[in-house]
Amino acid sequence: MHGSKIPIWFFIGVLLLIYGGMICTYGVFEAITGNYPPLVQLTDLHTPIWWGGFLLICGVFYVVKFYPRRSSK
Amino acid sequence: MTVYPGRRMAPIIGSFFKMAVPFIVILPGLLGLVLLQNPDGSRRQLVGEDVVKSCALSPSDDKVANPEGCAAAMSTNSTLPAAYQQSVLSGAPGTELHSYNEALPLMLVRYCGPGLLGLGITALIAGFMSGMAGNVSAFSTVWTYDIYKPLINKKGTDSHYVLVGRLSILIGVAVSIGAAYLVMHAHGIMDYVQALFSFFIAPLLGAILMGMFWKRATAPAGFLGLLLGIVTSVSLFVWVKFNPSELASVALSADAKPMAENLYRALWAFITTVVIIFVVSLFTKPKPVAELDGLVYGVTKLPKEDPVPIYKNEYLWAVLVVVIFAGLNILFW
Helix, strand or coil: CCCCCCCHHHHHHHHHHHHHHHHHHHHHHHHHHCCCCCCCCCHHHCHHHHHHHHHHHHHHHHHHHCCCCCCCC | CCCCHHHHHHHHHHHHHHHHHHHHHHHHHHHHHHHCECCCCCECCEECHHHHHHCCECCCCCCECCHHHHHHHHHHHCCCCHHHHHHHHCCCCCCCCEEHHHHHHHHHHHHCCCCHHHHHHHHHHHHHHHHHHHHHHHHHHHHHHHHHHHHHCCCCCHHHHHHHHHHHHHHHHHHHHHHHHHHCCCCCHHHHHHHHHHHHHHHHHHHHHHHHHCCCCCHHHHHHHHHHHHHHHHHHHHHHHHCHHHHHHHCCCCCCCHHHHHHHHHHHHHHHHHHHHHHHHHHCCCCCHHHHCCCCCCCCCCCCCCCCCHHHCHHHHHHHHHHHHHHHHHHCC
C-alpha cells in the first residue's frame, strides 16, 4: 500500500496485546492466590482470564498480520 | 448513471444498530434493577437524578444536607419503601442513593474486578467520545456549509471557512457542557434525551417525509411546519411542567409515565408539522417538477439496476428490519 508506513492495525494489535496481557496475568494471579476483590461477584468464573486471554489472542493476531515490514518495492 | 447499492444498504445496516440501542441502553438497567445489591445484601433501589441531587450528603457530617427537600423528593418522585426512605434520611451506612444513570457503571463495578473494570469504563468513554465526535463534526459542517456560507459570508476563502468551522466546534462543545448541567434537573439521561427527541426529531421526521414523498411541498411550508412543530412540542412540555394535571390532556391519561408523555408529545409535534406543511404548501407557489429530480421520490429518474445476489438485495434486508421491528414491538408491548 504505502511502502514502509506502519499500518494502524498494528498499533491496535499492540494495544490489545498490552491490555490482554495485563488483564489475563492479573486473572491468573487472582486465581492462584485466591485473593479476589471483596465486592465483585461471580469471581469463580475467572472473567479476567477469559476476556484477557481473548484480547491477548486478538492482539497477537493483529500484531503478526500487520507487523510493519520493509516494502519490497 | 452508475448505481451504488451500498449507498442504499448503509441506512439499512444503520437501522440494525439503531434497533440494538434499546437492548444496550435499557437491558442493563432492567438487569440492574434485579441484580444490584447494597453492601448489606439488600436489593439496591435506583432513583432519578433529581432525587439523588435533593438527597446530596452534607460535606461536614455524612448526613443528608436538606432532609425536608430529600423526604419530599423521595415521596413524590421515587418508589422507595418508607423504611428505606427513613434509613436514607438517617444517613445509615450503605444507603446512599444512586441514579438510573449509574446502572451500567454499577453493574460493571459488581461483576468486573481490577483491569476489566478499567477496560469497561474505557469502552464506555470511547463510545461517548465517538458519538460526540460525530455530532461535533456534523454540527460544524451544518453551521459552516448550510448556514454561514450561503447566508452570512458567501465570499470567504477556504481557510476562513475552516477557521469558522473550528470556532463553531469550540462554541458547540461549550454549549453542550452547559447542557449537561440541565440533565441534573431531569429524572435521568433517557428522559432528557427522549424529551429533546420529541422537541426536534419528531417534527424533523414529518418535514423530511413530506419533502421526500410529496412533490407539491414547498420550502416556506417546510420551514413553517418545522418551526411550529418544535414550538408545539416545547409548549406542550412547558404546559405540563407548570400544570401537572394537564398530563391527561397531552398523554391521554393522568397516570402516564414520562416516557409515554414524551411519545405522545412527539406524536402531536409530528402531526402538527405534517398538517401545517400540507396546508401552507397548498397556498404557496410550488417548485417546478424539473427542479425536484434527485430530491423527491416519484419525480426522480431511477437508474436501471443490474440484478444482484439475494443477500446483497437491500429490499430483503429492509423487509427483515421491518419484521424484527414489528416482532420486538409485539414482544415488549
